Amino acid sequence: MVTEKKIGVLMGGASAEREVSLKSGRAVFKALQSKGYRAVAIDVGGDICEVLRREGIELAFLTLHGGYGENGALQGLLEILGIPYTGSGVLASALAMDKESAKKIFRYHAIPAPPFTVIGRSQCPALHEVPVDFPLPWVVKPAAEGSSIGVSIVREERSLAQALEQALTLCERAIVEQYIAGTEVQVAVLNGTVLGAVEVRTKQEFYTYEAKYTQGLTEYILPPEVEPGILENAAGAALSAHRVLGCRGATRVDLIIDGTGDPYVLEVNTIPGMTETSLLPKIAAMSGLDFPSLIEEIMREAITGGREK
Numbered sequence: 001m002v003t004e005k006k007i008g009v010l011m012g013g014a015s016a017e018r019e020v021s022l023k024s025g026r027a028v029f030k031a032l033q034s035k036g037y038r039a040v041a042i043d044v045g046g047d048i049c050e051v052l053r054r055e056g057i058e059l060a061f062l063t064l065h066g067g068y069g070e071n072g073a074l075q076g077l078l079e080i081l082g083i084p085y086t087g088s089g090v091l092a093s094a095l096a097m098d099k100e101s102a103k104k105i106f107r108y109h110a111i112p113a114p115p116f117t118v119i120g121r122s123q124c125p126a127l128h129e130v131p132v133d134f135p136l137p138w139v140v141k142p143a144a145e146g147s148s149i150g151v152s153i154v155r156e157e158r159s160l161a162q163a164l165e166q167a168l169t170l171c172e173r174a175i176v177e178q179y180i181a182g183t184e185v186q187v188a189v190l191n192g193t194v195l196g197a198v199e200v201r202t203k204q205e206f207y208t209y210e211a212k213y214t215q216g217l218t219e220y221i222l223p224p225e226v227e228p229g230i231l232e233n234a235a236g237a238a239l240s241a242h243r244v245l246g247c248r249g250a251t252r253v254d255l256i257i258d259g260t261g262d263p264y265v266l267e268v269n270t271i272p273g274m275t276e277t278s279l280l281p282k283i284a285a286m287s288g289l290d291f292p293s294l295i296e297e298i299m300r301e302a303i304t305g306g307r308e309k
Helices: 018-034 048-055 073-081 090-097 099-108 121-129 157-168 209-213 228-244 279-286 291-304
Strands: 006-011 038-043 059-062 116-120 138-142 152-154 173-178 182-190 193-202 218-221 250-258 263-269
Touching: 006 018, 006 048, 018 038, 018 291, 038 048, 048 073, 059 073, 059 291, 073 090, 090 099, 090 263, 099 173, 099 228, 099 263, 138 157, 152 157, 157 173, 182 228, 182 279, 182 291, 193 228, 193 279, 228 250, 228 263, 250 279, 250 291, 279 291
Parallel strands: 006 038, 006 059
Antiparallel strands: 116 173, 138 152, 138 173, 182 193, 182 250, 193 218, 250 263
16 A cells, blocks of 8 residues: 555654554554554654654654644644645644534534533632532533543532642543443444444543452453444434534544433543553454454545545
8 A cells, every 4th residue: 555655653752642553653653564564653742843854754653642732723734735744634633622612513414412611720729600500510621631641520519619629730621511421332444434332441530540440440341231222323423423423533532421311412532542461452352343454444544535634
């Protein structure tokens, strides 16, 4: 396919998810080497433009989680340089990374998502005026972070200030959304098609950063132990969320299925974890795609697929 092209595996960066990104990048780099590709591992810094030119990169495989690697900024640079890249384009990346924008788009398209409100740093001194018009408990999270960094569950109003303070140290805005009790399911979408899903069962209060990356704290059920019709509805909601944001390549859509079987889209991850034990590769393996084959499919779309301008 593109074995003759020089591929830069872009990883690391300066976001709070740097270490996870490095693990993803190394796994992708190793897989590319095993298949005979001309791959270069690149830890992204301020000199990334010079590095890409010096190395003669012809295709960028993006494994940066969070920060400018996932918010459209790096995608914009690659567009200017004329270098094809994996995953979603500038606009879709920015929309998916910004939870407020994504949720507003979901609401416009009638995609089920939890009720929410947005709190800015300037509002923190007047917490008694915070416009939360849905019942406790609430989930508080930064408007533009991933891997559950800065996320809290608030079960009493008096705990809101501390949760907001934590979220707002990472972002100018915080999302307060209604907590939905139920089954967490994550759906993988690859090149416009639902690849499969995994059920997530954690021993912690919710699927925290620690639960995601500490062995033994979370159980992954493949396929999910959910009634087929309910799972089909959840997959449909996930695919709709992927499409309305304009996503491309591989995404992982996080959902909660409540006690009545209704799905709620939480967020769309445009650069999901890509270690061999990450959820997207687990789902791909269940559908018959081993890790190197998944990498090739993601690259195939980057070469042949169009993207928004």
